[in-house]
Amino acid sequence: MDSSEKRLIRQCKKQNKEALNTIYVKYEKFIYSICYNYTHSKEDALDLLQESFIKILKNIDRFDEDRPLLPWIKRITVNTCLNFKRKKKASVSLDQVMTEDGQTLKDAIASQFNLENYILFQDTSNIIHEEISKLEDKYRLPLILRHLHEMSYEEISKYTDIPLGTIKTNIYRGRKILKQNLETRGLWG
Structure with a gap:
C-alpha cells in the first residue's frame, strides 16, 4: 500500500469528511458493481452500496492501515450482499427458465x-x-x-x-x- 493511501485511511479514522468522501468517490463504482451483480436491481444495489459504505465508515477505525484497503472493502460489500440475499431468499423467475425450444x-x-x-x-x-x-x-x-x-x-x-x-x-x-x-x-x- 502506498503512503498516500495510508494517510487517507488515517484521516478517515479521524472522521475527516474530505477523506471519507475521497474513499467514497474512489470505491463507489466498485462497490455498486458488486451489489448490482448480487441483486440485478438498481434500487437494491444502491441501497446495498449505501449500507456497505456505512459499514466501512463504522469500522474504518479498526482497519489495519498496513494492509490493502480494496480486499477489506470487497469483503464488507460481499458480506452485506450475502446478508441481503439471505433475507430475501432465493427466487426463480419464469422469465429466466428456458424450455428446450428456447422459449421462456x-x-x-x-x-x-x-x-x-x-x-x-x-x-x-x-x-x-x-x-x-x-x-x-x-x-x-x-x-x-x-x-x-x-x-x-x-x-x-x-x-x-x-x-x-x-x-x-x-x-x-x-x-x-x-x-x-x-x-x-x-x-x-
Missing part, C-alpha cells in the same frame, strides 16, 4: 395452457425453491449465481472472494444435496 417457461405455459400441468409445475417449482432455500449459504449462493445468473466459476470466485476450487466444490456438493433432497421428495429419479 412463462411463454410456454401461456401458449400451451393446461391447468393441470400448470398446477403441477407450480407445485414442483415451489418444492425446488423450498429445497434451494434450505441449502447452506455456501452452496446456495454459488448455485444461484451459476445457474440463474449464468456466471462463470471465475466470476463467482471473484465476486464472492472465495477461491475458485472452493466454488467448484461447493457447486458440486450443492447440486448433490439438492438432487438427494429432490429424490427424497419424488421429483428426481
Whole structure:
C-alpha cells in the first residue's frame, strides 16, 4: 500500500469528511458493481452500496492501515450482499427458465395452457425453491449465481472472494444435496 493511501485511511479514522468522501468517490463504482451483480436491481444495489459504505465508515477505525484497503472493502460489500440475499431468499423467475425450444417457461405455459400441468409445475417449482432455500449459504449462493445468473466459476470466485476450487466444490456438493433432497421428495429419479 502506498503512503498516500495510508494517510487517507488515517484521516478517515479521524472522521475527516474530505477523506471519507475521497474513499467514497474512489470505491463507489466498485462497490455498486458488486451489489448490482448480487441483486440485478438498481434500487437494491444502491441501497446495498449505501449500507456497505456505512459499514466501512463504522469500522474504518479498526482497519489495519498496513494492509490493502480494496480486499477489506470487497469483503464488507460481499458480506452485506450475502446478508441481503439471505433475507430475501432465493427466487426463480419464469422469465429466466428456458424450455428446450428456447422459449421462456412463462411463454410456454401461456401458449400451451393446461391447468393441470400448470398446477403441477407450480407445485414442483415451489418444492425446488423450498429445497434451494434450505441449502447452506455456501452452496446456495454459488448455485444461484451459476445457474440463474449464468456466471462463470471465475466470476463467482471473484465476486464472492472465495477461491475458485472452493466454488467448484461447493457447486458440486450443492447440486448433490439438492438432487438427494429432490429424490427424497419424488421429483428426481
